[in-house]
Amino acid sequence: MSVKPCEFDQDDETLLCPACKHPYLHMTRTVTFFNHGAGEDGLKRKTEATRGGTTVTPDSLGEGFSVGRRDLLVVEFTCENCNRIKDFELNILQHKGFTRVTWNAKTEIAGDDDSN
DSSP states (O other): OOEEEOOBOTTSOSBOOTTTOOSOEEEEEEEEEEEESSSTTSEEEEEEEETTEEEEEEOTTSOOOSSOSSOEEEEEEEESSOSGGGGEEEEEEEETTEEEEEEEEOOGGGTOOTTO
């Protein structure tokens, strides 16, 4: 998986596009994976939100979501300057007290498919 560090403007306040470094980004989709508790018996669910609505998928079968042992937030953006940002997603991953924020090449982890 391709990972890029997040870059910000000169004031360290505004996230820049990972492809063209433009600051005008718009959130289009968020997906959260909530894995509460260690081990196989923890509460797990996936929540996807777009402007069209929100979908919550509980892990009722006990299979778990393959995002690590804790929580993950995936945010998709559009960029006013380029369309190359569609190849990336912002990931905020928490694991064992560490929080990691990176741009990742899109994967199937966020439920992305080419059928849309």
